[in-house]
């Protein structure tokens with residue numbers, strides 16, 4: 001499989017390469033059949049909002065994703081911390097290959113869904129955590145089915161107590177789960193996969209096989225994707241700065257990515 005550096009060097013665009021968005025556009029537009037695109041949702045395709053349900057899917061984005069996916073022979077997957085069913089609703093009526101809950105549930109190219117069963121200990125902890133909302137106004141508990149997230153974006157002073165409460169909850173949950181940190185959020189999720197392993201699972205499927213993987217994300221959980229694509233010779237883009245990230249390219253914000261996808265879609269029509 002071609003590696004990232006030779007893919008970039010080969011691009012005639014790169015000599016005048018102005019920015020990562022231009023590189024992304026140039027490579028996928030010229031050879032859509034050569035690449036596989038793995039996209040995070042919150043903070044990457046969508047702007048961050050004050051609450052999990054406060055997000056907005058800009059009109060046209062779902063259709064642009066579907067058009068770019070068609071240009072790439074279907075080799076476009078969403079890899080998100082959101083529940084798979086929640087992510088599906090965001091981009092309906094399209095049904096993309098989606099890995100939800102940080103890769104621990106996944107709809108493969110055939111449409112089959114792989115997900116883990118919740119333990120009794122986890123379900124008991126899920127019952128108990130909503131009390132945090134009463135204890136600390138502004139803290140939001142997000143029940144994601146097989147995972148649970150506690151947000152402190154609206155109560156930043158509660159970061160420490162939330163992290164301690166989630167560490168205590170982890171002790172009660174026992175094996176099969178792990179703590180996942182993110183942007184002003186702490187989650188308890190199954191430890192059966194991560195976004196890197198989900199991306200690798202897609203690459204073993206005919207739709208994605210033998211393509212140069214491109215991963216685009218913004219948060220701690222996406223580093224597993226960046227590590228995986230870097231190791232496989234793909235391309236890794238972080239929405240935001242690169243400080244401390246394994247990503248090798250930076251996109252300024254979700255709007256830059258949406259504009260790039262819109263241009264890719266338009267050029268394919």
Ligand SMILES: O=P(O)(O)OC[C@H]1O[C@H](O[C@H]2O[C@H](CO)[C@@H](O)[C@H](O)[C@H]2O)[C@H](O)[C@@H](O)[C@@H]1O
Pocket residue numbers: 040041042043044047048049050051052053054055079080081082083142144149151153182183184185219221
């Ligand atoms: O992997 P992602 O698709 O980026 O999902 C990561 C988490 O996104 C959501 O939380 C984040 O976005 C919220 C809405 O913009 C924001 O209010 C919150 O502070 C962010 O952490 C979602 O609620 C989580 O379930 C996802 O794991």
Ligand SMILES: [Mg+2]
Pocket residue numbers: 040041042043044217218219
């Ligand atoms: Mg994100």
